[in-house]
Amino acid sequence: MIFNYKYFLTTIFLFLAEVSIATFFKDIFWLRAYFGDVLVVILIYTFMLTFLEIKNKMLLNIGIFLFACVIEFAQYFHFAEWLGLKDNKIAMIVLGNSFSWIDILCYAMGSFCIFTFHKILK
Known part of the structure; x- marks a missing residue:
């Protein structure tokens, strides 16, 4: 096991970006609905x-x-509710509560960004 400070700082930055999107920029629909998933x-x-x-x-x-x-x-099968987490706001945010094909497309875009980043570095 290692500890990589560069990835750690990047993780903290991305986490703060996600929290900002969920709290301060929640009224900007495309940012919360799509960019957060990327x-x-x-x-x-x-x-x-x-x-x-x-x-x-x-x-x-x-x-x-x-x-x-x-x-x-x-999420399609309401997994969080099956686990008894319906009243846990944080769990519902993390696990989600509604299925969307667009979310899968956003995950693919995030993966493509990672792929592209590594290609550029090489």
């Missing part, structure tokens, strides 16, 4: 790389995209 994939990616040294970053990127899709499909 950023969350990147946030999870940088969080993972903060603590893990992963050689195959493409595989990590695909895994995170698939994880986001699983969470999205779980």
Whole structure:
């Protein structure tokens, strides 16, 4: 296990951006509905790389995209409510409560941004 300060600082920045979108910019629909979903994939990616040294970053990127899709499909079945979290506001925000194909497209865009970023660095 490692600790990568660059990815840690990036994770903190992205987390603060997500919190800002959810609180201060919640009235800007496209920002909250779409851009937040693009950023969350990147946030999870940088969080993972903060603590893990992963050689195959493409595989990590695909895994995170698939994880986001699983969470999205779980929303279709109201997974958070099944877990008894309906009254837990934070859990409902994190896990979501409604399925959307557009969200999956946003996750794909976030994964594409990660892919593009790594191609540019090489």
